[in-house]
Amino acid sequence: MPIHRESHPEDVDLKPGTTKSEIVVFLYQNLELAYAPSEIAEELDIPKGTATTTLRRLHEQGYVGRMEEGYYHGLNDREDLRRYPHSVAETEAMFSAHPDNDDAPEPDPGREADTDAIEDGDFESEVDELEDEFDV
Template identity: 80%
Template sequence: MPIHHESHPEDVDLKPGTTKSEIVVFLYQDLDYAYTPSEIAEELDIPKGTATTTLRRLHKCGYVGRMKEGYYHGLNNREDLRRYPQSVAETEALFTTHPDNVDTPEPDLTREADEDATDDGALEAELDELEDEFDV
């Protein structure tokens, strides 16, 4: 998935659509909560081992915090990562609302032609009335 070059933090090595990115987005959506690897795995529908390994790597890189009880959370002091979920959401919205992705019905040209014909007929009648008025 492409990223927005202005809002994507330069010093953050995350690529949207990856497990790392999904976990960061999840943890930074609400900094008031911390989660176990099992809870994150269940929420994101990924294997628990993948969640555990990825969380350890994210913690080692300083992307997420870890409590001694084994809970992981987003970090208040990482403004760049606090903006990241919004950046991903905007990028996804951009590509999911693209006109090529939206099924739009074809216009009913016959109905428009009928309406145009009616309007043309009314205009012709009005013109005839005006011409009659000026001939008097």
């Protein structure tokens, strides 16, 4: 999945759509809570071993915090990562609405055709009028 250049933190090595990214998004959307790897695995529907390994790596890289009891959490002082879930959501929304997206809603076949459609000749004259109006 592509990323949004302006809102994706440069020093964050996360790729949307990966388990690593999903875990970071989940933890930073729930900053006030800490989770055991099994709880994260259940919430994200991923294998517990994958959650445990990914969380350990994220902790080693400084993306998430870890409590002595083995619970993981987002870090309040990582402003770049606190913005990351919003960046991912914006990107997903942008691409889910794209007309080439197979998941985009199909046009309603029961809807009547637009009777105000402009014919080619009328279109050209409207463009000419607009160009005259704006001195193009």
